[in-house]
Amino acid sequence: MNKVELPEGATLPVRHPDAPAPGEELPVHYSQCFGCGDNESGLHMRVRAGEGLTLHGRFLVTDHHQGAPGLAHGGLLACAFDEMLGMLGMLTHIPAVTGRLETDFRRPVPVDSTLHIRAQVDGVLGRKIYTSAVGRLNAEDGPVALTAQGLFIEVGLEHFSKHGRGLEGRDFEVNP
Numbered sequence: 001m002n003k004v005e006l007p008e009g010a011t012l013p014v015r016h017p018d019a020p021a022p023g024e025e026l027p028v029h030y031s032q033c034f035g036c037g038d039n040e041s042g043l044h045m046r047v048r049a050g051e052g053l054t055l056h057g058r059f060l061v062t063d064h065h066q067g068a069p070g071l072a073h074g075g076l077l078a079c080a081f082d083e084m085l086g087m088l089g090m091l092t093h094i095p096a097v098t099g100r101l102e103t104d105f106r107r108p109v110p111v112d113s114t115l116h117i118r119a120q121v122d123g124v125l126g127r128k129i130y131t132s133a134v135g136r137l138n139a140e141d142g143p144v145a146l147t148a149q150g151l152f153i154e155v156g157l158e159h160f161s162k163h164g165r166g167l168e169g170r171d172f173e174v175n176p
């Protein structure tokens with residue numbers, strides 16, 4: 001994992017008492033989500049809760065995901081990390097959106113490989129949530145293909161009804 005630099009005063013948030021138990025598979029947070037939903041060309045990520053403030057996810061790289069022939073598109077891999085880091089909100093129950101996402105590509109990711117991603121919350125300072133993740137090829141202890149750091153910003157639930165579509169006036173939590 002990358003060494004994560006945290007600002008002074010950042011603290012670890014509390015794991016919400018209703019967070020999925022370690023080992024439990026997380027629900028799809030939105031059926032049309034490109035990352036975890038039924039979207040035909042999406043990633044179909046499967047994610048389970050880990051210990052503490054960690055998640056483990058995986059997806060199969062298919063022909064839909066190519067950039068160069070036979071290789072995953074870098075932006076699409078960044079999308080997988082965005083999804084994983086965003087889903088950390090299911091452990092803290094803090095609604096948040098991506099403010100910044102930094103991805104280091106360390107090894108090519110071929111079609112037909114499975115990318116295993118471990119994501120964690122590193123700290124919180126005010127509305128800023130510091131997160132990081134590592135992606136490994138074909139096994140949870142496989143070679144490191146990517147690492148990422150994400151800064152998520154806590155928002156009120158009205159962020160989604162105000163800026164999104166079809167949620168006006170809808171009372172929802174994490175599974176619209």
Ligand SMILES: CCCCCCCCCCCC(=O)SCCNC(=O)CCNC(=O)[C@H](O)C(C)(C)COP(=O)(O)OP(=O)(O)OC[C@H]1O[C@@H](n2cnc3c(N)ncnc32)[C@H](O)[C@@H]1OP(=O)(O)O
Pocket residue numbers: 029082083086087088089090093094095096097098099100126127128151153155174
């Ligand atoms: C729940 C389970 C779900 C579970 C499901 C989740 C899966 C979701 C999938 C992945 C997640 C996404 O893709 S989310 C979609 C992609 N992201 C977005 O659309 C976000 C677009 N941006 C925005 O809406 C806005 O810029 C916000 C909300 C991020 C921030 O606007 P704001 O509310 O006006 O707040 P603002 O004052 O600007 O910023 C607050 C603090 O954050 C800092 N800050 C803000 N942006 C940045 C930045 N890029 N880099 C550094 N720092 C930043 C500011 O300096 C400030 O620090 P200080 O002054 O307090 O120190």
